[in-house]
Amino acid sequence: MQNCYLARQAILDRNNQTVGYELLFRDSPENKFPEIDQDIASSKLIIQNHFQGDIQAVSLGKLAFINFTEKCLVEKYPLMFDKSTIVIELVGHKTPTQHLLKIVKFYHDKGYKVALTEYDLDKKWDVLFPYIAMIKINIEVINAKRIRPLLDRIKSLNIKLIAEKVETNFQLQSLAEVGFNYYQGFFYHEPEIIAGQTLAPIKSQMLHLISETFNKPLDFAHIAEIIGHDVNLTVGLLKLVNNVATGTRVEITSLKQAAAYLGEDKLKQFVTILALSKLSSDKTNEISKQSLITAKLMSSLAKESAFVEISEFAFITGLLSGIEVILSMPMDDILKTMPLAKPIKEALVSHTGLLGELLQLTTNYIIADGENIQQLIDYYQLDADVIHQEFVKASNWCQSLGI
Known part of the structure; x- marks a missing residue:
C-alpha cells in the first residue's frame, strides 16, 4: 500500500495571527508535490487522513485549506467536512466554464x-466573484502592484486576498499596503535582527528557567526561586498543583514543595511551555506552536x-x-545566556551532529520546506509511517495546550 503524508503551511493575517493552514498531499516525506494526478492527490488526502482525524489535528483547530479539482467537487468530497472547518481551494482549472460556475x-x-x-488577473474570472471568499495570488508570478484594478472590482464583495510565496517580512509590510489580507510563505521564519539589541531581564530569566529544567538532578529549590x-x-x-491534587487534601507551604x-x-x-509562551508575542505565536x-x-x-543516544536532548x-x-x-x-550541553548548541547553531540531523529532519518535515528528507529517513532506518503518526500526535498535543 502506498503511503500518504501531509505537509502544511500557515496562512496568517496582517497581525501575524494564524487563520489556517494549507494542507498539502505528499506521497513520501520529501516535501515536494509528487508526480500524481491532482484528483488522486485530493482523494488520498481526504480518505487516508480525514477519517483518522488527522486533518483537524494538523491544522490545530484552524481552517484547513484543501485543494480540490473540478472532478473532486463533482464527486462532492468537500461535503465530508464541516463547512466551518475548511476552505475549498480550486485547482486545475484553465477557464471559468459554465459547469465550474454552477x-x-x-x-x-x-x-x-x-x-x-x-489566478492570473484576467477579467474572465470575475463571473465567479459573487461566489468566492478568497483569491490567492502568487507574487512570484504576478507583481503585487498589478492588483489595484482588482481591488475596485471586489470591494463590494468582501473577497479576501491571499499573497502566496511571501519570503520576507519586508514583503509582508509592502503587500499589506497594497491591499492583501492574508499571507502564506516562509516570511515568519525570518528573524528580524536588530543591531545592538540585548536580551531583556525577564526573557533572560525565562531562558534560564527552561534550561534549568533539563539539569540532572533537578534542583527544585532553584526552579522554585526563579518561578517566585x-x-x-x-x-x-x-x-x-491544584488540578493534579483533585480529590486529595494538599497544603502547599512553599513553591519548592x-x-x-x-x-x-x-x-x-x-515550565517549558509557560516560559515559551511568555517569550512569544502575537507576531511569533506561529513559531511558538511550531517549536512545541x-x-x-x-x-x-x-x-x-x-x-536514542541523544533522546534526552531532543525535546529542549x-x-x-x-x-x-x-x-x-x-x-x-x-545561547550565551543558557548553560546548554554542547550537542544542543551545535544542533541549534549549525544543525550539525546527530541531534542536528534529527532537528533538520523534523523541522523540514513539519514546514514542508526541505531537501534530502527521504535520504535521512533511509540512512537512519526510520519508519515513514511512524513519523507521520507522531507528527499528528504532536499536533494534537500542541492543540490541547491551548496556547
Missing part, C-alpha cells in the same frame, strides 16, 4: 468558503531509533529551534 455556486449556497487559486520572581508563573504553578509535588515530568512540561510540535516530534522519534532542542525568530536575536547571542 459547481462553485453550489458550494457557496451550502455555506462553504471557496478560494480561487492559480514572576507572579504569573507562581499562580500558574499553584493552579497546576509545589514544584516537588508535581514531580519532574509534569514540572518540566509546565518540533520538540514533541523530536522527542518521540528519538525514543526508539538511531537517535526542538523547543528552542525557533527562539532566534521569537527573540529577534542571533542564536549565538541567545
Whole structure:
C-alpha cells in the first residue's frame, strides 16, 4: 500500500495571527508535490487522513485549506467536512466554464468558503466573484502592484486576498499596503535582527528557567526561586498543583514543595511551555506552536531509533529551534545566556551532529520546506509511517495546550 503524508503551511493575517493552514498531499516525506494526478492527490488526502482525524489535528483547530479539482467537487468530497472547518481551494482549472460556475455556486449556497487559486488577473474570472471568499495570488508570478484594478472590482464583495510565496517580512509590510489580507510563505521564519539589541531581564530569566529544567538532578529549590520572581508563573504553578491534587487534601507551604509535588515530568512540561509562551508575542505565536510540535516530534522519534543516544536532548532542542525568530536575536547571542550541553548548541547553531540531523529532519518535515528528507529517513532506518503518526500526535498535543 502506498503511503500518504501531509505537509502544511500557515496562512496568517496582517497581525501575524494564524487563520489556517494549507494542507498539502505528499506521497513520501520529501516535501515536494509528487508526480500524481491532482484528483488522486485530493482523494488520498481526504480518505487516508480525514477519517483518522488527522486533518483537524494538523491544522490545530484552524481552517484547513484543501485543494480540490473540478472532478473532486463533482464527486462532492468537500461535503465530508464541516463547512466551518475548511476552505475549498480550486485547482486545475484553465477557464471559468459554465459547469465550474454552477459547481462553485453550489458550494457557496451550502455555506462553504471557496478560494480561487492559480489566478492570473484576467477579467474572465470575475463571473465567479459573487461566489468566492478568497483569491490567492502568487507574487512570484504576478507583481503585487498589478492588483489595484482588482481591488475596485471586489470591494463590494468582501473577497479576501491571499499573497502566496511571501519570503520576507519586508514583503509582508509592502503587500499589506497594497491591499492583501492574508499571507502564506516562509516570511515568519525570518528573524528580524536588530543591531545592538540585548536580551531583556525577564526573557533572560525565562531562558534560564527552561534550561534549568533539563539539569540532572533537578534542583527544585532553584526552579522554585526563579518561578517566585514572576507572579504569573507562581499562580500558574499553584493552579497546576491544584488540578493534579483533585480529590486529595494538599497544603502547599512553599513553591519548592509545589514544584516537588508535581514531580519532574509534569514540572518540566509546565515550565517549558509557560516560559515559551511568555517569550512569544502575537507576531511569533506561529513559531511558538511550531517549536512545541518540533520538540514533541523530536522527542518521540528519538525514543526508539538511531537517535536514542541523544533522546534526552531532543525535546529542549526542538523547543528552542525557533527562539532566534521569537527573540529577534542571533542564536549565538541567545545561547550565551543558557548553560546548554554542547550537542544542543551545535544542533541549534549549525544543525550539525546527530541531534542536528534529527532537528533538520523534523523541522523540514513539519514546514514542508526541505531537501534530502527521504535520504535521512533511509540512512537512519526510520519508519515513514511512524513519523507521520507522531507528527499528528504532536499536533494534537500542541492543540490541547491551548496556547
